[in-house]
Amino acid sequence: MASLDRVPFLDLRAAYNELQQEIDEAVQRVLKSGWYILGPEVESFESRFARYVDSSYCVGMANGLDALHLALRALGVESGDEVIVPSNTYIATWLAVSQCGAVPVIVEPDPTTYNLDPELLEAAITSRTKVILPVHLYGQPADLDPILSVAKKHGLRVLEDAAQSHGARYRGRRVGSHGDVVAWSFYPGKNLGAMGDGGAVTTSDSSLAERIRVLRNYGSKEKYVNEVQGYNSRLDPIQAAILNVKLEHLDEWTSRRSGVAQQYIDGLSNADIVIPHVPEWADPVWHLFVVQHERRDALQKKLRANGVDTLIHYPISPHQQCAYRGMGLSEDAFPIAASLARRVLSLPISPHHSEKQIDAVVSAVLKSVRET
C-alpha cells in the first residue's frame, strides 16, 4: 500500500502546525514570566473556559481523572458510598469513584446513543447512592433532563464527565453546568487538547468550586495553612497558555469536525454498518465518529490494508478489565457494553483531515464492508 496516502487516525502535529506562531508566543510568555505554578495564565483560562461553557466557575486541574476524583470528593463521596456510572465509558470514570473508596454502580447505555439510559436509573438507586455520573461519550451529550429529574427526586448530586464533549449542546445549551459539577480533560487528543496533561471542573455552585480549588492545592487557600488533607493537581500554566490559544479556535475546529461527520453520514448511510444516531436535542461535537459492524476486527484489518487507520473506543469495557476483577462481574453482566466492545470502530476524524482524505475513507469503508 502506498504509505504516502495513508489516512492517519489523528495527527496532532497538524494542530500545532496550524497555530505554531501563536502557541510558541504563548509558551514563551510563560517561560519569561517566571511564574510557573497557577497564577495569571491559569486564572485567565479558568475564567474564559467558564464563560465558554456557560458556567460560573472553572478550576484548572492536572488531568481529567483528577477532575472527576476531586469533584466526587468535594461532593462528599467517601468509603461505602455508591456512585452510578455507565457500563460503557473510558475506565477513568469508574476509577475516580474507586479512588474515593466508593462503589461504582453500573447502568447500561441506550444502545442507539451509547449514553447512560435514564430509564434504568431508578432501579440502580439504593440508600447508599450519593451521585449520578453520566458521561457525554464520543462528543454527544447524554439525555440530561430525565437524569437530573431522577437525581432531584432522590436527593442525589450529578457529576458529568464531559472529557469528550467540549462545546456540545444539550437542548441548545452548552454542557458545563446542567449538573452540580462537570469534569473536563484536556488530554492532547481531546477536542480542546493541551500539549501535555490538563483538566478542569466547571460548576455554578461557588462553595463546590471553592472546595475543589482547595483540594487541588494541598488543601490550602493560604500558603502553608492546610484546611484539609488535599492533593497536588494543578493545571500547568504552560498548558493553560496553550489552551488559551486553542480555545479561540475551538468553535471553528468543531465546525470542521461536523463537516467530516456530515461527509461520513452522507457517504455511509446506505452501507451495511451502523452509523451514529443524533437525537433531536443533541448538538454533538464529534470527538469520535463511531460505527458498528458485526465483523469489526476483519473490517478494521481490511481498512488498514486499504490505507485507513482506525481505533476502537473501547476494546474492553471496564467491567471486563482485570482492574475490576475484584467486583466479580461476568462478561454478560452488562451485555450492551460487552457487545459494543466487540462491534465499535472509530473512523478518522479531526479538524485537520481533508475532504479528500475523508472521501478516501468513505470509499475504503464501502469497499471493505462489501468484502468483509
Ligand SMILES: *Cc1c(COP(=O)(O)O)cnc(C)c1O
Ligand atoms: C480522557 C477521558 C478521561 C480522563 O482524562 P485524562 O485527562 O486522560 O485523565 C475521563 N473520562 C473520559 C470519558 C475520557 O475520555
